[in-house]
Amino acid sequence: MKLIELIDAYKIYNEGFENEVRALAGVSLTIDKGEFVAIVGQSGSGKSTLMNILGCLDVPTYGEYFLNGQDVSIMTDAELSKIRSRDVGFIFQGFNLIGTLTAYENVELGLIYQGVRASQRYDLVMDALERVGLADRCNSRPSQMSGGQQQRVAIARALATRPSVIMADEPTGALDTKTGEQILGLLKTLNEEGATVILITHNMDLACASDRIVRISDGIIVEDNLLRGAMT
Secondary structure, rough: EEEEEEEEEEEEOOOOOOOOOOEEEEEEEEEEEEOOEEEEEOOOOOOOHHHHHHOOOOOOOEEEEOOOOOOOOEEEEEEEHHHHHHHHHEEEOOOOOOOOOOHHHHHHHHHHHHHOHHHHHHHHHHHHHHHHOOOOOOOHHHHHHHHHHHHHHHHHHHHHOOOOOEEEOOOOOOOHHHHHHHHHHHHHHHHOOOOOOHHHHHHHHHHHHOOOEEEOOOOEEEEEOOOOOOOO
16 A cells, blocks of 8 residues: 655756756655665765655755645645654664653653643653663663664654654664664564565665665665565
């Protein structure tokens, strides 16, 4: 079943001027529910722009984008914000945790923004922390945890809202090799449990852990290879 459908998308900055930049130049992409897809490309390739559109942080200049059957490309900023909080779980290289909050409070924050009642938040938060193996660190602050533990809190935060897609932007970039492998293994496990995962990276070794690699260069998709399994 289609989760994401991007049709002939362009993202153009300074259109019509001498310094016009076409960050995306006619990109079409479909991602089914339950896939683990890596989007790869070097700096300036357009992968960050593509991530921003897929994650509802931006809209294309031209083209259409459907997420869960909804046309995101015509939404207002307020509507995009609502879609993001409900349907997209973000994991960033820099963790983006709030230092003054505990692990529990960092995970809970997304649920508060989503308007989830306090009586429901506890179970959702603890379930997410349990899934990443950190239920016993729920009262710890980021400064009291290792980088790998902080990234697992960030993953729990992404999971707690039960999003349609988990979008991981260079999630191991700030971690040592061993810890990075553990985080990647956790993402693979979540995918095996049914989560749709989109990994954005320039690292082909990381990308090869996915089931499908989409390579972007100069604003266009130049490669789309299924590595294993079959798309449904």
